[in-house]
Amino acid sequence: MSSPTEQFKRSFVIAKKNIKIYYSKGPVIIFGLVFPLFLALAYVIGRNIPLREVLPGLIGMTTFFTATSVGPSIVPWETRSKTLERLLCCPVALWTIIVGDMLSSFLFGLLISVIPLMLVLTFNIELLNFAVLLFGLVIANLCFSALSVLLSAYPPTDIPATSMMLSSLVKFPLVFISGVFIPVEQLPPWGATIASLSPLTYFTDLTRQFILGKGFYPLALDFAMIVIFAVLFTFAAIKLHEKTLAKRLS
DSSP, X not given: OOOHHHXXXXXXXXXXXXXXXXXXXXHHHIIIIIHHHHHHHHHHTTSOOOHHHHHHHHHHHHHHHXXXXXXXXXXXXXXXXXXXXXXXXXXXXXXXXXXXXXXXXXXXXXXXXXHHHHHHHHTTOOOSOHHHHHHHHHHHHHHHHHHHHHHTSXXXXXXXXXXXXXXXXXXXXXXXXXXXXXXXXXXXXXXXXXXXXXXXXXXHHHHHHHHTSOOSSXXXXXXXXHHHHHHHHHHHHHHHHHHHHHHHHO
């Protein structure tokens, strides 16, 4: 087997292939663009809310949905078209394929989630530190893309719609418990406890601190928890895909 450096290079090749094939797929457009747009409109329309108050939730929701829209469908599509078997016949490790899928999800999420962040500059909204917030956006996209690939691991199906539906059953509850619509500090104690189990909670809290100057957790904890979740999701995705690979190919 090739060195880790060579495997990482092949991950970028796989990501490039995924970008060309899957970015224009219907489920990616619907779950990555249409859903967050309509959720944002439903939250804003009819309510006299300043843009500054809306931005943290809008950035968090857009980042979460776009970064998790590509990953759940890639492996089922690859399984159905038999290209997964072809990839595994090449000199690539399974983790190389998983990282390639993560990178394609990451790049899609980063590309779209930067748009609401640009509203900060367009409307001259004061920030604590734009560069650090942008760094937080990058690691959040990595975290959510790892989650998206993890959500594609089980069940080992070759039907993309099934994988997307099951991932939605995880993603939608997370949006409503993660401080996107109701800040964590306004939740009851049991709600704050549940919210602490979601990576989106820490990213939304991070954006609130940079844009509104207030948050529920220490800023260092927000960054640390996003990184921890990213590592856990990546490790779990690789292990779970290894476990379900034989059933997927049978």
